[in-house]
Amino acid sequence: QITLKESGPTLLKPTQTLTLTCTFSGFSLSPSGVGVGWIRQPPGKALEWLAVMYWDRDVRFSPSLKNRLTITRDPSYNQVVLTMTNVDPVDTATYYCTHSVGGTSLSWGQGTLVIVSS
């Protein structure tokens, strides 16, 4: 059974750095094409794709956010960490991590709500 769980702060102030951890189980980042992705959803709005890290450490970012995002992995703990710098209230959203194969998000975490407010 594949599970993913996001963890991180609920409340941040503008200009701070957001660090989210995805802890996953039931799959490995070894097979070709397998990755862990990040997707967010502002309250009442649509899904927005953010980033993905593949098995070979290849990473891709949303062009609109690539200057603010980094993604790392800790395979010994089955974790992938997304960092977003200089947050703004428009970054308020539920952030999901996903088990990704190719361009498909096969499984999703429950999501974690992040609020950016002064």
Added chain:
Amino acid sequence: QSVLTQPPSVSAAPGQKVTISCSGSNSNIGNNYVSWYQQLPGTAPKLLISDNNRRASGIPDRFSGSKSGTSATLDITGLQTGDEADYYCGTWDISLSAGVFGGGTKLTVL
């Protein structure tokens, strides 16, 4: 503004059929597989369809997907009140080198 275009809402009566469209371009739908996701109120999205028309595990055959050129379609037959949800299409965009989603379609079962 989402890269893929979906109608904001659709509705139909229980037992009827509904079609949700997803329009893109050659850099995304035209050259990649399309996935469909269902998001029930207050929950995380769930994969319904991958690879244009492959149902995910446990998804009933009332749900079907197809693709033609730069557009994709999700059909839901035998509508049930439990199908009321937001539906999103998604794929990879080779020009952006990033994933992309549609703006979502809210399904109401009248």
